[in-house]
Amino acid sequence: MSQPCEQLDDYLARDLDPDHEVRFIGHLESCPSCRLAVESEQRLDDLIFEATERIDGAPIGLVDRVRRKRRIQVVRSSLSIAAALAVAMGMASWAWRSGPPVSAPPRIEIAAAPPSQHVMVDFEPGSGVTGVAMPSDSPNVTVVMMFMDAGSENPGVER
Amino acid sequence: MDSRLDEWTPRVYRLALRLSNDPHVAEDLTQETLLRAWRQVHSLREPAALRVWLFRITTNLWRDRLRRRSPTAQLDHDPPGPTAEPGRSLSGGEELSRAYRAMCELPPRQREVLHLIACEEMSLADVAATLGITRESAKANLSLARKRLRSILEPEPASRP
Numbered sequence: 162m163s164q165p166c167e168q169l170d171d172y173l174a175r176d177l178d179p180d181h182e183v184r185f186i187g188h189l190e191s192c193p194s195c196r197l198a199v200e201s202e203q204r205l206d207d208l209i210f211e212a213t214e215r216i217d218g219a220p221i222g223l224v225d226r227v228r229r230k231r232r233i234q235v236v237r238s239s240l241s242i243a244a245a246l247a248v249a250m251g252m253a254s255w256a257w258r259s260g261p262p263v264s265a266p267p268r269i270e271i272a273a274a275p276p277s278q279h280v281m282v283d284f285e286p287g288s289g290v291t292g293v294a295m296p297s298d299s300p301n302v303t304v305v306m307m308f309m310d311a312g313s314e315n316p317g318v319e320r
Numbered sequence: 321m322d323s324r325l326d327e328w329t330p331r332v333y334r335l336a337l338r339l340s341n342d343p344h345v346a347e348d349l350t351q352e353t354l355l356r357a358w359r360q361v362h363s364l365r366e367p368a369a370l371r372v373w374l375f376r377i378t379t380n381l382w383r384d385r386l387r388r389r390s391p392t393a394q395l396d397h398d399p400p401g402p403t404a405e406p407g408r409s410l411s412g413g414e415e416l417s418r419a420y421r422a423m424c425e426l427p428p429r430q431r432e433v434l435h436l437i438a439c440e441e442m443s444l445a446d447v448a449a450t451l452g453i454t455r456e457s458a459k460a461n462l463s464l465a466r467k468r469l470r471s472i473l474e475p476e477p478a479s480r481p
Contacts, residue, residue, distance in 0.1 A: 175441075
């Protein structure tokens with residue numbers, strides 16, 4: 162058996178690379194036994210192909226059903242994205258309206274004293290702030306000057 | 321993908337039918353395959369590999385179904401045969417009908433390999449890739465399938481005494 166004939170099985174199994182396939186097809190012209198084998202397999206494959214083509218037609222309307230399902234899929238996907246965007250925008254809006262978190266201002270206790278005198282005001286211990294009440298023209302208004310303590314040893318104001 | 325749906329739907333359906341031997345399952349598999357392909361088509365790097373990629377999805381979906389079935393479930397149904405498509409006439413009738421039945425009765429792997437080779441004209445390498453098997457296995461199954469079909473369709477003449 163010559164070497165090309167040994168490639169018969171590979172050719173029938175479509176396992177030859179393009180170059181070898183072309184060479185083997187050339188070989189068929191001069192080798193009746195290989196040609197006979199190829200024609201026999203080809204007839205069988207053709208019969209299977211034809212039978213399948215005629216009998217296995219896709220059900221009527223299958224393509225339309227696939228298209229319809231695809232449209233539903235796309236709509237669902239779009240709705241999911243829209244819902245996610247709406248939630249994200251809602252959260253952003255809520256955060257913007259709320260502003261940054263605000264802590265309660267330190268409570269101020271003002272010692273009872275006539276408005277004409279300087280009054281020492283103590284904030285909560287540890288707040289580091291000292292307020293001094295100043296006289297004003299109105300008896301109903303007290304102006305409070307606030308000083309940040311540089312340190313507990315030197316409050317910066319006379320007590 | 322949409323523009324090629326008319327072309328691919330029958331081909332995917334035929335493979336699904338070869339895999340399942342059941343027209344209803346084949347229709348489901350076809351729909352699932354095409355919808356999944358539509359969703360994931362961006363992941364296909366080589367458009368030339370579309371057929372292997374698409375058929376691979378079908379094969380994987382079929383394998384998933386088999387795994388979900390109970391172990392006692394019958395895996396193969398009666399082949400649909402020519403009567404499954406009423407209204408279709410078979411010219412060349414009897415021979416095609418016999419060939420079709422013979423193919424449907426092949427063991428699943430032989431049937432799948434033969435379909436991809438004879439009907440899709442795939443290379444052996446692509447068949448192996450589609451079915452997730454080695455080339456050697458694909459080749460062996462193809463050889464067995466053809467041998468078996470030939471024995472059914474071309475019976476040896478009985479030897480005379």
